[in-house]
Amino acid sequence: MLRLLRTLSWRHVQRHRLRTLLTFLGITLGVGVIVAIAVVNRSLTGSFQSTIEQIAGKAVLQVSNGESGIIESAFPVIRDTAGVQDAAAAVEGFLPVRGAEKERLYVYGVDLLTDSAIRDHQFVGAKSDLDQALDFISMPDSIALTESFSRRLNLPLGTKITLTTSRGKQDYTVRALLREDGMAKVFGGNLALMDLPVAQQALGKEGKLDIVDLTVEEGEKIEAVRERLVQRLQGAAEAERPRKRGEQIELLLTSFRVGLFFVSLIALFVGFFLIYNTVSVSVVQRKREIGTLRCLGMKRGELLRLIVVEALILALIGSLAGSVFGWLLAQLALVAVGETVGNLFSLVDLGPGIFTLRELGLSLASGLAVAVLAALHPALEAIRVSPLENARQTAWSPSFRGKKSWATRLGLFCLVASPLIIFLPPPLPGPVQQFSVGVIGMLVFLLGLAFLCPLIINYGVRWFWHWALRLPGSSWVEARVASDSLRRNPVRSGITVATLVISLAAIFTIAAFVNSVRGSLLAWVDQMVTADLIVSSGARTAGPRNVPLKEDPLSGLKAVPGVKIVDLYRLIRSSYQGQPIVIESFSARESATVRTLPMASGDGARALGEMGEGKGVIISESFQSRFGKGANDTIELTTPSGRIAFRILAVYVDYSSDVGSVLIDRALYKQYWRDELVDAFDLWLDAGADQQAVIADIKEQYGEPYQLFISTHGELRKAVVHIMEQSFVVNYAVEIVAVVVAIFSVINTLLASILDRTREIGVLRAIGATQAQVRRIVVLEAGWMGVLGGVLGLFAGTVMSYHHVVYNTKVLTGWTFQFYYPYDVALLSVVASVILCVIAGYGPSKQAAATPIVAAIGYE
């Protein structure tokens, strides 16, 4: 075996360096994509959790209530609960640094004296931690930075740092540096410690706490203490283990991760196809050599083993290279994912960590398994060939048995199964499971179409090769030989066309989805936001979110000439039944005359009226589908004032969050949540007022200290679309991979197909075909694949995207999107498919034209 490998296989590798390289690259690329996805998913899993655990220190229980917070007076209640040993209160939030664009500090406000029981803060160069703490607390503008942050922004001890707080800009003095350990490692060191009251002021959370960290007395069961706490808090906050809290926050990411999973499934699919394609093509291409070996008396079993071992060796090397490549790819992807998550939810610490054995296993397993599978089918076919067949005038017997082939049967089966999966799904518990079934149904459909590609080529090309006659400069011969060549090995060309179809379908589905989301979102923004101007703090904390402002200093906005109505908008994250939700509020009474609400059901104006009178709340469509609540039901929300029941007035559409939102009047909100912060001031102007003049006025009066950001309705629309598009960066990356894979497999197939037909090309040249004519044959062949792949891919993409927008999205997020068909992308993708294939065919076509005639017609 070894000798055989050394002599036969090694020689083959040396003789066909380009082919071997292509196969190797195919495996590398395929495995790379698979590995990259695995690494990204792993980094995302537990990313929030680990941050929370790092911050939690020794705490075994945490009392919190999302962004609703806890009233400070509840602290003694918590601390004095039986079984609680130490309790430390904290507020948290992100604040931007003045003069350092893009730098955001995670501000953590604690009582340094009690906090040491929970967290071990190590100050650099302090005699004792306690001394340091007392110094620190005695001055009200103290801030502690991490060593790395202080070094990076050149802020040594004693210097001033300016932050944009809820009360405008504020100066702080760096009075301590934290050694980077434990908590100080989170968010890449962008952490600042403040004394509790100082932080409360900066974050606008006077009288409130975000988290109370607890340790439990020795001998006490954590669960027992937790239950006692829940009992005593009476719904004013929740008590959880840090890990559980991390898991809950991570639920925010569910839809995003499921979306990523969906995209990665497509990428996986494409990756597997690529490996299969390259390996099988490389075996198919050696049929003649295999025939010769059989002539020389090699046994079938031996040959089969040789081929499989060869594929395994190549796959092994390819998989290892793929692991490295995937690892690099993951770094890039993680930057994009981190940005997206940061924009949509919160800063997140994403790092690839170390390459795990599991990932190595995955890469080897996928590379080797698919390669063997891919080699086996053509190898079995090749060794069945009688040894002499290649030496004589080859009889043309298509390797494809049309309607009766296994591929066709499997394809038809898939096509029948897919609607069954989608329309008759098994009863499933959660939206994620339902979504998964929807996606599986979609992929089965795609797979079915892929399996039917050989059949479609076999019949399709026969029907429409005549069209090529109309192309300028090409004659019957070229069109005919090109289409015959495709039909001759429909399995091989089928695999390539299928790869094109899958890539294109994936691209189109994503494009149509984005288009539909954009369309629906814009229509929604127009209904949801009727204000002429939206004023908020320009100090960004995470993506579009910014530092909330205090209400009173800006109440003067109403007096600005030209301003008719001012309404205050607030959005916080909360939870309902252990699941994340969003609570939105504004004064429906203030803006009743100018506001509209996009309704899922019910009369918007009436619902807004009733909400303004404090009769109840309006829930979003996502909330409705997630928790099964509707109009006239009652929901109990956990507020800082305890558990409060609200009646549901109506259901509205909210695309700003898919976790489900509850809309409540500001008066009620302030009463129960004890929160006066404002995220945005919605301004309606007098008819005929000069918008620019109003903006200038506001900027002059309030701009500087608050870094106010004023956007017009049009600017808001643009910003919304921008944020949405940013959240699709990973999808775009997958699209690029899909395109690369498609081009790659077209080149690969063409090269193999040319090698297969060397003699015919020789004969054609001998009887007077010019090099240009031979080139045109190959380019036409490529063009055919482009046309078939383009048309079929568009068809698949249309069906899939409709299903994805209308069904899958609804199931996962509760959102109902209008389906906006992207006509431009549809046209473009077919045209691009053809053009890219033609370009891909150019290299192989030159190779075909350069075929030395004598060698080609020589009979080995």
Next chain:
Amino acid sequence: MIRCIDVRKVYRQGKNEITALDGVSLDIARGEFAVIMGPSGSGKSTLLHLIGGLDRPTSGELLVDQRLVGQMADDQITLFRRTRIGFVFQFFNLLPTLTALENVILPFVLDGRSKQEAEQRATTLLDKVGLENRKDHLPEEMSGGEIQRIAVARALAFDPPILLADEPTGNLDSKTGESILSLLREINRGSGCTIVMVTHSQEAAGYGDRTIFFRDGKVEKENT
């Protein structure tokens, strides 16, 4: 019609050099039916390929139909092959996916003629080789002799002044072979087409006007 002056052809295979033709000089007159014989590897096919412009001589002069085929540009020589030379090989003459008729019209269509015109001409040619009833058959449905006849018909597409045949009967039983040879002689006599044929068999050689013997890339002797 064909004049070789000290033609040499050396193949390079890595470091090895294989001298396929080692200074061949010979003249073949217009309308002649020349037969080339010789042991395997003696350079017969190589000479045919050079004459037909499928490859270029390493040195020496090669005049075919008054042209120096060794020095023509690729497109030029392709056109020359298309219209002035007919080829018949031992194996694999036809494109397996095309019918007999389609195979015969190939040279016309490659030349940009309309398919109708080409089909008319091809039908005449198929008639000439006695196979008009097989025109819609694929090569795999035909016998070896029939395939060679189709190949001859295709070679005659443009009434070329020169027909080159490399062991056209090597793969056929003797009776079928004879019919092909008769066909070639008929063509030679009928239209004055110059034929150069490589063969291994004495009987086949009997159909020619003149036999040239090759050995080790050189002309060994001639019988007229």
